[in-house]
Amino acid sequence: MKKVAFWPWLWVVLGGLYFLLPLYATLDFSLRAKRGVLGLTAYASVLHNPKFVQTFAFSLRMAVFTIVVSILLMVPTVYWVHLRVPRLRPMVEFVTLLPFVVPAIVHVFGLIKTYSQPPLVLVVSPALLVGAYVVLSFPYMYRAIDTGLRALDVRTLTEAAQSLGAGWGTILFRVILPNLRVALLSGAFLTFSIVMGELTLALYLAWPAFGPFMYQIGQNRAYEPAALAIISLALTWLSIGLIQLFGRGHAGQAQIAGAK
Amino acid sequence: MAFLELADVRKVFNQSVAVEHFTMGIEPGEFVSFLGPSGCGKTTTLRMVAGFERPTSGTISVGGVDITHRPANRRNIGMVFQSYALFPNMTVAENIGFGLKLKHVDSKSIAQRVSHLLEVINLPDKGGRYPAQLSGGQQQRVALARALAIEPQVLLLDEPLSALDAKIRVSLRNEIRAIQRQFGITTIYVTHDQEEALSLSDRIVVMSNGRVEQIGTPLQIYTYPQTTFVASFVGTLNVLRAKVIDPAAGRITVDDQPVMVARSLAQHRAGDMINVALRPEVIGLDGAPGTINQLQGVVEQVTFLGGTIRTQMRFASNSLFFDMFNTPNGKLPQTGQTLTVTFPEASCLLIDGPVGTSATV
Ligand SMILES: Nc1ncnc2c1ncn2[C@@H]1O[C@H](COP(=O)(O)OP(=O)(O)OP(=O)(O)O)[C@@H](O)[C@H]1O
Numbered sequence: 184m185k186k187v188a189f190w191p192w193l194w195v196v197l198g199g200l201y202f203l204l205p206l207y208a209t210l211d212f213s214l215r216a217k218r219g220v221l222g223l224t225a226y227a228s229v230l231h232n233p234k235f236v237q238t239f240a241f242s243l244r245m246a247v248f249t250i251v252v253s254i255l256l257m258v259p260t261v262y263w264v265h266l267r268v269p270r271l272r273p274m275v276e277f278v279t280l281l282p283f284v285v286p287a288i289v290h291v292f293g294l295i296k297t298y299s300q301p302p303l304v305l306v307v308s309p310a311l312l313v314g315a316y317v318v319l320s321f322p323y324m325y326r327a328i329d330t331g332l333r334a335l336d337v338r339t340l341t342e343a344a345q346s347l348g349a350g351w352g353t354i355l356f357r358v359i360l361p362n363l364r365v366a367l368l369s370g371a372f373l374t375f376s377i378v379m380g381e382l383t384l385a386l387y388l389a390w391p392a393f394g395p396f397m398y399q400i401g402q403n404r405a406y407e408p409a410a411l412a413i414i415s416l417a418l419t420w421l422s423i424g425l426i427q428l429f430g431r432g433h434a435g436q437a438q439i440a441g442a443k
Numbered sequence: 444m445a446f447l448e449l450a451d452v453r454k455v456f457n458q459s460v461a462v463e464h465f466t467m468g469i470e471p472g473e474f475v476s477f478l479g480p481s482g483c484g485k486t487t488t489l490r491m492v493a494g495f496e497r498p499t500s501g502t503i504s505v506g507g508v509d510i511t512h513r514p515a516n517r518r519n520i521g522m523v524f525q526s527y528a529l530f531p532n533m534t535v536a537e538n539i540g541f542g543l544k545l546k547h548v549d550s551k552s553i554a555q556r557v558s559h560l561l562e563v564i565n566l567p568d569k570g571g572r573y574p575a576q577l578s579g580g581q582q583q584r585v586a587l588a589r590a591l592a593i594e595p596q597v598l599l600l601d602e603p604l605s606a607l608d609a610k611i612r613v614s615l616r617n618e619i620r621a622i623q624r625q626f627g628i629t630t631i632y633v634t635h636d637q638e639e640a641l642s643l644s645d646r647i648v649v650m651s652n653g654r655v656e657q658i659g660t661p662l663q664i665y666t667y668p669q670t671t672f673v674a675s676f677v678g679t680l681n682v683l684r685a686k687v688i689d690p691a692a693g694r695i696t697v698d699d700q701p702v703m704v705a706r707s708l709a710q711h712r713a714g715d716m717i718n719v720a721l722r723p724e725v726i727g728l729d730g731a732p733g734t735i736n737q738l739q740g741v742v743e744q745v746t747f748l749g750g751t752i753r754t755q756m757r758f759a760s761n762s763l764f765f766d767m768f769n770t771p772n773g774k775l776p777q778t779g780q781t782l783t784v785t786f787p788e789a790s791c792l793l794i795d796g797p798v799g800t801s802a803t804v
């Protein structure tokens with residue numbers, strides 16, 4: 184019995200070390216900005232940098248727009264695919280994976296080439312950035328919504344609502360969306376952390392975003408990038424924690440969805 | 444003109460016919476069941492009435508108004524689904540009130556109506572629960588209340604009990620029927636359970652392969668099946684191969700034993716082989732000789748079923764089974780024993796072709 188348990192645990196520990204050691208090293212390094220003492224100097228320096236607040240606020244706004252647009256675009260689309268053309272689901276799923284296939288650099292040059300000349304000059308508008316972020320969010324949003332809808336009996340719920348007199352708007356906003364709350368939250372938090380850290384698109388479209396700021400710091404400083412890395416990691420973990428929290432808070436609801 | 448009219452309704456799904464020549468009128472307050480095997484088009488017909496499918500041709504009207512092309516959400520037809528389909532994000536009361544809210548009924552009237560319906564479905568204190576906190580039977584009762592809340596012109600139920608276990612099925616079906624009577628609502632009930640259809644309905648529509656086989660009261664359907672399909676699908680049957688002796692007199696033989704049938708054999712000639720069907724319950728052991736048909740055979744198997752005893756008998760080439768009550772002092776047939784069974788001549792159904800085809804009797 185003990186012998187059986189030994190090897191799996193060894194791998195778990197080795198794997199854990201592989202991930203945690205660099206993290207610990209980064210954390211330790213970020214605390215050593217003042218020679219000889221452990222302190223938060225690097226963190227203070229990052230947080231006092233006015234650009235930190237500016238770029239963070241900018242990216243935050245972009246993230247919120249991205250999430251809203253993405254939900255408004257994806258929920259009706261995925262719902263429609265589930266309801267009317269379920270056989271197209273594999274195709275739609277493939278399309279949503281394209282952001283993983285097309286490198287960001289190709290994506291951004293395509294955008295610049297297309298939208299920097301008439302008839303559509305969009306490179307100066309943040310709408311283009313949001314649009315590009317919406318595309319980046321596809322894999323996460325689609326998967327979240329798809330999973331959420333799968334847990335519901337979409338067709339029957341739609342018909343039940345119709346027979347009670349509901350039109351499409353009512354069905355989407357009063358029946359479908361409320362039941363996707365947990366799914367949408369997890370999609371939204373994932374999108375949030377993607378947008379907050381995104382570098383290439385923001386850099387080449389020349390927006391003062393958080394990603395380029397981190398990059399810039401990394402170029403010129405020694406301890407601050409480590410501090411920033413820890414801060415953004417904390418942000419990501421906060422997002423994941425919130426997903427867990429909301430997910431658990433609505434466990435009853437998730438159960439309902441399963442108990443068709 | 445009846446209240447709900449289906450006139451020559453037909454539905455084709457990419458070249459395969461799901462329903463055709465469906466014509467019937469349903470009276471106000473009537474309880475009609477659609478009965479038939481899987482895939483015969485019951486649900487499709489119901490969905491056309493609900494507005495979820497458009498007929499390929501034909502018309503549907505309610506109260507004299509043609510609704511064939513009206514969208515489902517403007518039909519005012521209530522629907523109860525096999526899977527309950529309650530909105531998981533709403534409480535029981537919110538589910539029931541949903542349709543009224545969409546009609547902009549004021550919230551006080553909604554609350555009154557909801558609590559009345561909760562009384563009707565016998566769940567007066569469950570209004571604040573979420574659907575997941577209810578049993579299947581309770582959920583289906585809520586679904587019924589939700590459909591009734593909008594005072595629909597027609598109530599449709601698609602196998603509402605098939606997801607429930609047997610005991611609840613029987614009690615809930617009676618409850619549904621009682622509520623339907625109380626509201627006097629015109630109802631179509633889809634089922635593939637003949638017992639359900641026979642015990643609940645004012646009239647039954649037996650369907651097979653997208654066509655109506657017979658429309659009639661439960662008694663008519665059971666006692667006077669008009670097609671072989673109906674005869675074999677509703678109730679159980681013994682089918683015997685018989686030889687026509689005298690078509691005019693209705694005289695035939697089953698394995699060389701004489702049998703009289705009280706039906707015309709005019710389309711047959713002496714020497715033809717035909718199928719005669721007998722319901723197990725018309726077969727007995729003690730009839731007055733002479734007036735009643737008798738067949739002598741060997742008992743092959745006796746099965747104890749609790750309240751009844753099923754006996755399987757074999758003749759030269761035919762076999763049949765019949766049931767008798769398990770009375771304390773009745774003597775039971777013994778395996779291997781030679782036995783004579785009797786049945787009235789009027790109870791012989793004539794069937795064309797092999798059982799399961801839908802030829803006219
Ligand atoms: N949306 C659809 N697309 C294509 N064919 C369909 C569709 N819906 C039903 N059919 C076909 O129409 C026929 C009738 O189906 P229907 O669902 O009405 O049967 P049913 O009598 O309700 O059967 P069951 O007892 O299994 O529910 C079947 O052959 C089925 O395959």
Ligand SMILES: [Mg+2]
Nearest residue numbers: 485486487601
């Ligand atoms: Mg069906």
